[in-house]
Amino acid sequence: MRLSASSKKLADAFPPIVVGVLILASWEACCRVFAVPSYLVPAPSAIVQSFLAGAPVLMHSLFFTLRVTFIALGLSITIGTAIAFLFVQSPIIERSFFPYAVILQVTPIVAIAPLIIILVKDTQGALVICSTIIAIFPIISNTTVGLRTIDAGHRDLFAINHASRLQDLIYLRIPSALPYFFAGLRISSGLALIGAVVAEFVAGTGGQNTGLAYQILQSGYQLDIPRMFAALFLITLAGIALFMIVVILTKLALGSWHDSAVEREI
Numbered sequence: 001m002r003l004s005a006s007s008k009k010l011a012d013a014f015p016p017i018v019v020g021v022l023i024l025a026s027w028e029a030c031c032r033v034f035a036v037p038s039y040l041v042p043a044p045s046a047i048v049q050s051f052l053a054g055a056p057v058l059m060h061s062l063f064f065t066l067r068v069t070f071i072a073l074g075l076s077i078t079i080g081t082a083i084a085f086l087f088v089q090s091p092i093i094e095r096s097f098f099p100y101a102v103i104l105q106v107t108p109i110v111a112i113a114p115l116i117i118i119l120v121k122d123t124q125g126a127l128v129i130c131s132t133i134i135a136i137f138p139i140i141s142n143t144t145v146g147l148r149t150i151d152a153g154h155r156d157l158f159a160i161n162h163a164s165r166l167q168d169l170i171y172l173r174i175p176s177a178l179p180y181f182f183a184g185l186r187i188s189s190g191l192a193l194i195g196a197v198v199a200e201f202v203a204g205t206g207g208q209n210t211g212l213a214y215q216i217l218q219s220g221y222q223l224d225i226p227r228m229f230a231a232l233f234l235i236t237l238a239g240i241a242l243f244m245i246v247v248i249l250t251k252l253a254l255g256s257w258h259d260s261a262v263e264r265e266i
Contacts, residue, residue, distance in 0.1 A: 042226040047233065050226035058215060058227075062234050065211035068124060068196040069242070072131030076188050079132070080139025081181070087140075088147040088173070098144075105137035109195060113202040123203060127211075130202075131195030138184035138191065146180025147173045182250040189242040197235060 024044050030036065031043035038046050051058060083101070087094040113130045120126040150172055158168050200213035212231045219228035 039223050039225050042229055046226045047229045051230035054227055058231060058234060061210055061212045061215050065196050066238060068127045068131055069193045071128050072135055072195060073189060073192040075132045076135040076139050076192060080136045081143050083140050084143035084147060087144045101137055101140050104133055109134055109198055110202055113199050117203050127196055127199045130199035131192050134195035135188040135192035138187040142180040142184030143177055146177025150176045178253060186243060186246045189246050190239055193239050193242060
């Protein structure tokens with residue numbers, strides 16, 4: 001029996017929704033039955049009430065965090081793809097500079113964030129730099145692999161027809177690299193959000209331009225745990241939304257021709 005596209009999407013979405021509802025219902029029931037204090041583990045109903053009470057401030061903080069995330073993600077895509085294109089031009093260039101990209105990846109951001117915040121006077125700029133450092137490596141690594149992973153038959157065909165270096169890049173290497181690029185983008189989208197939150201934890205900024213990390217810190221100091229959970233759930237929802245946006249972009253770019261994104265009927 002074959003399912004239509006809409007039925008398949010509904011069938012795919014139904015199990016995780018049911019699991020989520022059951023988890024929330026069990027959480028609420030346990031908090032009520034065992035009378036768990038809200039300053040330890042708040043019930044979902046208490047989290048919703050706290051969110052509604054502080055929605056304007058929390059949403060403003062969410063927009064600040066997302067602004068940093070999107071700027072960092074844009075810089076990661078631009079700089080990361082440019083570096084990947086540079087790497088495939090010469091093996092010597094890749095061998096010379098790729099270890100430094102690895103160093104950026106393995107260096108804990110909490111160790112270098114204070115130095116970046118000191119050197120960069122603008123707080124938002126420092127947060128963007130920290131987030132970009134975390135998010136850029138998957139773009140560089142995956143795009144470089146994609147630009148090098150091309151079909152041997154296609155490569156020989158381009159060589160036989162005396163394709164120029166530019167034609168080889170545009171019509172052969174870039175289409176071959178797109179699935180790898182979007183796979184890296186899925187990882188980088190989440191890392192950019194994590195980087196923005198972690199960097200703000202380290203910065204400990206306050207005032208009007210503050211993200212969700214500051215709201216979590218303030219809630220912890222004030223023992224307002226329901227508000228802390230509300231901020232955490234907003235971060236989680238933002239991460240899920242970013243992932244879904246990348247999935248949609250992947251299907252738009254690859255859905256008509258690449259096996260990794262083509263939907264097949266069951």
